[in-house]
Amino acid sequence: MVPPLLLQPLVENAVIHGIFKRPEGGQIKAGLIEHDDHYKIYVYDTGVGIARAKRKRLLRDHKRRDHIGLINVHQRLISLFGERSGLHIISRKGRGTLVFTNIPKVTAEEEKAAEQAEAEENAAMNLSPNPTV
Numbered sequence: 001m002v003p004p005l006l007l008q009p010l011v012e013n014a015v016i017h018g019i020f021k022r023p024e025g026g027q028i029k030a031g032l033i034e035h036d037d038h039y040k041i042y043v044y045d046t047g048v049g050i051a052r053a054k055r056k057r058l059l060r061d062h063k064r065r066d067h068i069g070l071i072n073v074h075q076r077l078i079s080l081f082g083e084r085s086g087l088h089i090i091s092r093k094g095r096g097t098l099v100f101t102n103i104p105k106v107t108a109e110e111e112k113a114a115e116q117a118e119a120e121e122n123a124a125m126n127l128s129p130n131p132t133v
Contacts, residue, residue: 014028
């Protein structure tokens with residue numbers, strides 16, 4: 001399961017903070033690499049890169065409003081899949097940035113069990129899966 005609005009904020013940040021700031025422009029590559037127990041989803045740009053001090057603050061500084069998309073994605077990934085799945089940022093000033101996450105694979109049985117548990121929870125709370133409001 002890939003959560004909605006995972007790639008959009010990462011690509012947007014790559015364009016605005018990486019590529020647009022480089023006079024000659026650059027490239028962005030998004031992809032998925034399958035591993036035995038997880039998927040690595042990444043966005044790479046050849047933009048201006050991020051200084052080390054700023055990179056360390058990016059996923060922790062909740063008071064700043066200019067990278068709220070990254071912080072939201074990071075926190076959502078951690079709440080859904082655990083610490084290992086939070087965003088990871090690798091960057092070199094003047095060379096570009098790689099942002100990635102590791103999303104654990106879910107077996108068909110696990111997904112079916114989760115759907116069943118959610119249906120039972122909704123029934124217990126008297127909620128319809130498709131409310132008409």
